[in-house]
Amino acid sequence: MIEHRPRLALSVAEDGCVPSLATLALLAGLSERGMKVQHFRTRSCLTGLETYARATGFHPRHLDPWLMGRETCQAAFHHGGRHADLAVIEGHLPPRSHLYPQKDLPTLSSSCQAAFSSPCLGDLNCPEGQELCDRHEPEFASGGLASLCETLDLPKVAVVSCRGLEGFHLPPLPEGIDAVLLDGLEHPEEIDALRHVFEVFWRLPVLAAIEAFPEFRRLVASDHFLVGRDDELLHELARSFLQTADLDLLHQLIKRPFHHARPFSFIPARQGCFRVALAQDDAFDTYFPDTLEALEHLGADLVEFSPLRDDQVPPDCDLILLGCGHPDQFASELAANLSMIYSLRASVCRGTRLYAEGGGAAWLAEALEVDGQVVPGVGLFPGVVAQRLRTSAGSQRVCRVLRHDTWLGSCGQVVRGYATPHWRFQIHSSDSSGPNGFPRHAAVQTLTCSGDMVGRHRAVASLVHLHLTALPEFLAAFASQSVPLNGSATISPSIRPAPGHSS
Structure with missing residues (x-):
């Protein structure tokens, strides 16, 4: 099957800031020229999504080989990019010096097998557990953007820092690059000379060059990012890209035909x-x-x-979803909305399933600790305090093993996702049923050995972000109308305020 779907791989630094200014400049510049651009990332992380969305007008999506596998990535690419004039897939391609042949993966060690079969099960981020995770990781999953370039036949553009180019110290580039995008240009008048250098020594064209913008780069590297300055940033980045962009080269790159099999649907x-x-x-x-x-x-x-703002959860719901966000910035307002807190607790008491991630998971704890201040949370998980961590670190790939049965998954099930660096659960007591009308059998359960997923009755709170299209069995559990619960019984919906709340 042959399809003309404009697409482009953009290779950025592996340890660079998120979002990448070079990527934002390309997205904002092309959008300003009237192109509908769909942005994809090769890591299913939630950092910087709002700014990417403002640059293009479309919510960014993900093609994550480590989570999704080849067929799901193909299906997600076709589905997510169906409305776009151009799909830009951002990730990292290793330079030539780092390209080594794939080695055979070792067999499982006896310690790994013992850890996996033990009652405690263990998490897969320990050395033996990570070996298990890697053992079942196919070559496609470990390839990142390189795997997608092969599967989707992507033209490749590498972002190259202008630092070090003054003395013509050319950096190592990934294999098979079609063009470069220069980043951090301090002297715009040097663009013609740099184009000549790359064309002569590398035989590669320069797509565009982005100015240094030192203030913006400092802000992007900070934890608070660019609060209230997104529009200013995007306008300047678009201007910088368009004043040096070779748009004829871009259209030549992205017009490559796409040969592929008809994709399957990744949705049950x-x-x-x-x-x-x-x-x-x-x-x-x-x-x-x-x-x-x-x-x-x-x-x-x-x-x-x-x-x-609301005083209760919408009535007659089968499932409540609390996504990631910024409860630390609104901790006092959330704590003051006692009607909503009562409604959430009562809904879970009555058997409504609840799933929360990241900031949403933190809010469900007994309390939130933000910059040394303790503010009451919803109190669904007594004895659990969510601590806000100030860090510029990115989300980390993790594998977890569920230690208990929940409506979301069964004991022993392996889960892959990205652990948020911004929150941490401090579990002071996990066996208390708490004051909120829950009987003893509905005590808090620590669902992973790392303590980043907790459960209680039909509520699950996770500091690991899960991309559910990569977990079809979990996705099916979200849609299930009848979910068994061990030791289930009728639970009184009577609610008393958690510690720190007054009625």
Whole structure:
């Protein structure tokens, strides 16, 4: 099957800031010229999504070989880029000096087998557990952007820092690059000379050059990013890209035909109608768009509500979703909304399933600790304090093993995802049933050995971000209407305020 779908791989530094200024400049510049650009990332992380969306007008998506596998990546590419004039896939390609032949993976050690079969199960981020994770990781999953370049036949543009180019010290480049995008140009008048250098020594054209913008780079590297300055940033980046861009070269690169097999659907079959309460406001606003679209395909009626402004969860919901966000910035307002807190607790007491990630998971704890100040949370997990960490580190790939049965998955199930660096659970007591009308059998359960996933009755809170289209069994659990619960019984919905709340 031959298709003309404009697409481009953009290789950025592996340890660079997120979002990349070079990527934002290309997206903003092309969007300003009237192109519909869909941005994809090769790591399913939620950092910087708002700025990417402002640059293009489309929510960024993900093609993550480590999570998704080849067929799911192909399907997600076709589905997510169907409306776009150009799909830009951002990731990292190793330079030539780092390209080594794939070695055979070793067999599992006896210690790894023992850890996996033991009652405690262990997490897969320990050395033996990571060996298990790697052992089952196919070559496609370990290839990152390189795997996608091969599968999707992507033209490749490498972002090259201008630092070090003054003395013609040319950096090592990835294999098979079609063009370069210069980043951090301090003297715009040198662009013609740099174009000549790359054309003569590397026989590579220069697509464009982005100015240094030292102030913007400092802000992007900070934890607070560019609060209130996104429009200024994007306007300057678009201007910088367009004043040096070779758009004829770009159109020549992206017109390559695409030979592929007809993609399969990565979304399970429709399972009937169900109602999902989706938290959506300034405090909780970050979700994977593929996940929400998959739930709608399965029959979900997504009903938005605001934990900040509303006084209760939408009625008659089968599932409550609390996404990632910034509860630390709205901690006092959230703590003051006692009606919403009561409604959330009562819903879980009555058996409504609840799933929360990142900032949403933190808010469900007994308390939030932000910059030394302790603010009450929802209190669904007594004895659990969510601590806000100030860091510029990115999300890390992790493998986890569920230690208990939940409605989301069974004991022993292996989960891959990205652990948020911004929150940490401090679990002071995991066996207390707490004051909120829950009987003893509904005590808090630590679902992973690392303590970054907790559960209670039908509530699951995770500091590991899960891309559900890569976990079809979990996605099916979201749509299931009948979920067994060990030791289930009728739970009184009577709610008393958690410590720190007053009625």
